[in-house]
Amino acid sequence: MSSLQPIHALNLDSVQQQAFVNFFNSLPDKPPTTVRVFDRNDYYSIHGIDATTAAREVFSSVANIKRMGVEPNRLDYLVLSKGNFEILIKKLLLVRRYRVEIYVADGSIKGCDWSLKYKGSPGYLTQLEEVLGEGLGGSDENTPCLMAVNIKTDPVSKGKLLGVACVVAADYQMSVSEFTDDDLLTQLETITVQTAPSECLIPFSDNDDYKALKKVMDRTNVTVTKLKRVDFSTEGLVQDLNRLLNFKEDQQQDANAFPETRKDLAMTSLAATIKYSALLNESTNFGRFRLSTIRTDCFLHLDAAALTALNILPELGDNSNSPSRSLFGLLDRCRTQHGKRLLAQWLRQPLRDINLINERLDVVELLMNNSQLRLQLHEDHLRRIPDLQALTRRLARKKANLHDCYKIYQAIKRLPSLLQCLTEAENTTVHSSLTEPISELNDDLDKFQQMIEATLDMGAVERGDFLVKPSFDEQLQSLNEQLERLQSSAERELGKAARDLGLDAGKTIKLENNTQNGxxxxxxxxxxxxxxxxxxxxxxxxVKSGVRFRTNTLESINEEYTQAKTDYEKEQDKVVKEIVSIAGGYSECLFCLSHILSRLDVLVSFAVAASSAPYPYCRPVVTESIDELILKDVRHPCLEVQEGVSYIPNDVEFKRGSVMLHIVTGANMGGKSTWMRSVGASAVLAQAGCPVPAAAARLPRLAALCARIGAADCERRGLSTFMTEMIECAAILKTATPNSLVLIDELGRGTSTYEGCGIAWAIAEQLANECKCFCLFATHYHELTRLASIHPNVIVNSHAAASVVDGQLVLLHKILPGPAARSLGLHVARLADLPDSIIEYAEAKQAELETNLYEVEAAMESNETAEGQKLIKEFLKKCKEIQASASSDDKMMQEIKLLKQELLTCDNKYVQTLIL
Structure with a gap:
């Protein structure tokens, strides 16, 4: 009997349990990165291995997992409330970058009639937005972007030809690119960093090209989804684009008129994104999308290694937004959600156009100098602006309600005072880039404001209700009059009951009207x-609050009132639908307004962050010339805001023809890596249009910033520290040019000392002599300091200063010219509280190894020299004999040449050094 008792969590008896287990086991196989969820109306269930995944994500424990069914087909399951379900979906899609499938029961039989109703992936959230509403992705700093990549061999160059497409459905943007790439796909990595896709679609393939592509996506934390080759077919694509694209009035209504459609391989990728994201299933997408070409040359090249090394963005899943953890966290003083998303985009895409950089710097400098304007914008105007981008998308998709329209109305109503604030600045850059376009949009949106004022009941808004004015529609007016008449009748009935019961109307007896009882x-x-x-x-x-009751008359009034209210709500829904439809016509203007206000928000955020820093930021001078890079008293912007830190600034100077590459030596923890990161961060900030943490800054317009800092295994990709270093260095050597900045820290670990030193030496020389880029090269291989004498006017030595006082290491965190005097590793070990016995033994072993090494090298040098001198003497003796016996000079030279070749066959470095 007990076996038939339902399980409370699932409310299924044993027969229903087994039916569901059978159904679940019949589902097709899936990867572990796809999680299946079953909607059971009031709650959700997750089964099998997915239950373990979900339990760890939501509860950080598997204690809540239960079992259903009978042996041997028992099945683990986890039950989630709606709130926990939403938490899980956000974590899976936005942090783990997993895919989600939601099944809904079809019939009345519990257990086996299920169908896949909703699907979601990191790059495709549309269906799940219907399940979770605005809760999904609303606070994410990136708008979900879906990428697709197709690869084939270029028939001309025989290289790798890539076709790339990106779709940002929330912004109605499509962009494509077609290019030939190298074996490491460095150009693709640049595009991936700049566009920040959540998911990448590729055709099913096991060839080496797609394996290399998978590595790029792993490095950039992008989920890879494999599709059938047929999904990359362009059949019917032009007709699809004709429905989706937004053509201008004077433009030919044919997608073939766009130059992008002539990129055949890129179009196959675009076709895959359109099919995967089901854009044609939503009629509100028609006539809205823009098609453009991805332009990587407009932005500073940053690869995934540089993004990580410089801590530009927070780590995936890190929601702390701490100013000391990333540049984004430091600069994010944004008041709007669309401002936060634009800030992340600007940091991924630092500019290369000096005019655009200076335009941003002009506005930020004005805001830094005008504290009143800065505070008005930051504390008053911008903080009252809602997420216009998300609201406008709801309008465009006809999913908005009156509350959404009212939020937009409030934002538009603030524009005149915002414009007045900007106009008082009397700045030409502010006027042309902000005031004028906002003013034009304000004029265009005036009718939207008038429509809301004419239709929305502002009195009801004050009570928290968003209703249409009854006077707006004759039918609504009639129904409203009926409701008011019934309200009066109910109040008269209250008076009768009060007199009958001897009570005080409105005090000891009250009239209530609620949704449950009327x-x-x-x-x-x-x-x-x-x-x-x-x-x-x-x-x-x-109940505790009192006794509720009715009379027959009040019950009759209530029934009539309930029917009239239902009719009123139905009629109002028709009016609201019409209002939202009209409001949707303003979505283009609202998108533009959202972009301009987010731009203003980021510029104000730059100014606030720079003004509130512990020490002043300066406006950088960005030059067309690539002859010098000079930073005076540069600081690390994130480190200096940490509590208890008294930052010691340093200078850095590059000048073509005298200083191109710094070999940086010095003790661990001495400040080498921090110095390098501060230089890289300043370069990114400068080209993003933000002041930099320095006393003075003069930087060239860089094309690329490459960084190899930090050491860690990548177990998920099966790569060792050394292999990771080599991959990143290979990419740097392919990317670096004279207008690049390269930062390399501690290259050559994870292999033998001599191999590591040799690799570091070769790469440093290549960067200095062939790539001719500006480079900071930190190393513990003291042998590399000899490069400064081998390549004068190109390579110089610098070191992180440190002193030993009374046997104790004192790190000065100051970068000075010249090489470090000696290695201080044992002193650093003392700082780490390594036992004294270990330190003493290490000192003895170090002395022994250094002595033995010197003796071996000296012996080798002595033996090599002695043997070489003997060979040379014999060679000279034979030359003298040839000279005496030769019949002619030509004959003599021929014989000496043969003798020299014979001598060179001897494997003796002393001989080879003399003769070669």
Whole structure:
């Protein structure tokens, strides 16, 4: 009997359990990165291995997992409330970058009639937005972007030809690119960093090209989804684009008119994104999308290694937004959600156009110098602007309601005072880039404002209700009059009941109207005795707050009122639908307004962050010339805001023809890596249009910033520290040019000392002599300091200063010219509290190894030299004999040449050094 008792969590008896287990086991196989969820109306269930995944994500424990079914087909399951379900979906899609499938019951039989109703992936959230509403992705700093990549061999160059497409459905943007890439796909990595896709679609393939592509996506934390080759077919694509694209009035209504459609391989990728994201299933997408070409040359090249090394963005899943953890966290003083998303985009896409950089810097400098303007914008105007981008998308998709329209109305109503604030700045850059376009949009949106004022009941808004004015529509007016008449009738009935019961109307007896009971009277429990035995009154309920009851007349009024209210709501829904449809016509203007206000928000955020820093930021001078890079008293912007840190600034100077590459030596923890990161961060900030943490800054317009800093295994990709270093260095050597900045820290670990030193030496020389880029090269291989004498006017030595006082290491965190005097590793070990016995033994072993190494090298050098000198003597003796016996000079030279070749066959470095 107990086996038939339902499980409370799932409310299934044993027969229903087994039916579901059978159905679940019949589902097709899936990867572990796809999680299946079953909607059971009031709650959700997750089964099998997915239950473990979900339990760890939501509860950080598997204790809540239960089992269903009978042996041997028992199945783990987890039950989630709606709130926990939403938490799980956000974590899976936005942090883990997993895919989600939601099944809904089809029929009345519990257990086996299920169908896949909703699907979601990191790059495709549309269907799940219907399930979770605005909760999904609303606070994410990136708008979901879906990428697709197709690869084939270029028939001309025989290289790798890539076709790339990106779709940002929330912004109605499509962009494509087609290019030939190298074996490491460095150009693709640049595009991936700049566009920040959540998901990448590729065709099913196991060839080496797609394996290399998978590595790029792993490095950039992008989920890869494999599709059938047929999904990359362009059949019918032009007709699809004709429906989706937004053509200008004077433009030919044919997608073939766009130059992008002539990129055949890129079009196959675009076709895959359109099919995967089901854009044609939503009629509100028609006539809205823009098609453009991805332009990587407009932005500073940053690869995934540089993004990570410089801590530009927070780590995936890190929601702390701490100023000391990333540049984004430091600069994010944005007041709007669309401002936060634009800030992340600007940091991924630092500019290369000096005019655009200076335009941003002009506005930020004005805001830094004008504290009143800065505070007005930051503390008053921008903080009252809602997420216009998300609201406008709801309008465009006809999913908005009156509350959404009211939020937009409030934002538009603030524009005149915002414009007045900007106009008082009397700055030409502010006027042309902000005031003028906002003013034009304000004029265009004036009718939207008038429509909301004419249709929305502002009195009801003050009460928290968003209703249409009854006077706006004749039918609504008639129904409203009926509701008011019934309200008056109910109040008259209250008076009758009060007199009959001897109570005070509105005080000891009250009229209530709620969604559950409609009209009813309420008295306190103490007055309940007045009702006893009186059959005119029907008691509804008795609770702590009092007794609710009705008369027959009030019940009749209530029924009539309920019907009239239902009719009113139906009629209002028709009017609201019409209002939203009209409001949707303003979506283009609202998108533009959203972009301009987010731009203003980021510029104000730059100014606030720079003004509130512990030490002043300066406006950088960005030059067309690539002859010098100079930073005076540069600081690391994130480190200096940490509590208890007294930052020691440093200078850095590059000048073509004298200083191109710094070999940086010095003790661990001495400040080498921090110095390098501060230089890289300043370069990114400068080209993003933000002041930099330095006393003075003069930087060239860089094309690329490459960084190899930090050491860690990548177990998920099966790569060792050394292999990771080599991959990143290979990419740097392919990317670096004279207008690049390269930062390399501690290259050559994870292999033998001599191999590591040799690799570091070769790469440093290549960067200095062939790539001719500006480079900071930190190393513990002291041998590399000899490069400065081998390549004068190109390579110089710098070191992180440190002193030993009374046997204790004192790190000065100051970068000075010249190489470090000696290695201080043992002193650093003392700082780490390594036992004294270990330190003493290490010192003895170090002395022994250094002595042995010197003796071995000296012996080798002595033996090599002695043997070489002997060979040279014999060679000279034979030359003298040839000279004496040769019949002619030509004959003599031929024989000496043969003798020299014979000598060179001897494997003796002393001989080879003399003769070669």
């Amino acid at each position: 009209f009813c009277f309420r008295i306190t429990l103490k007055e309940e005795r007045n009702l006893r035995g009186d059959k005119k009154y029907k008691i509804i309920d008795a």
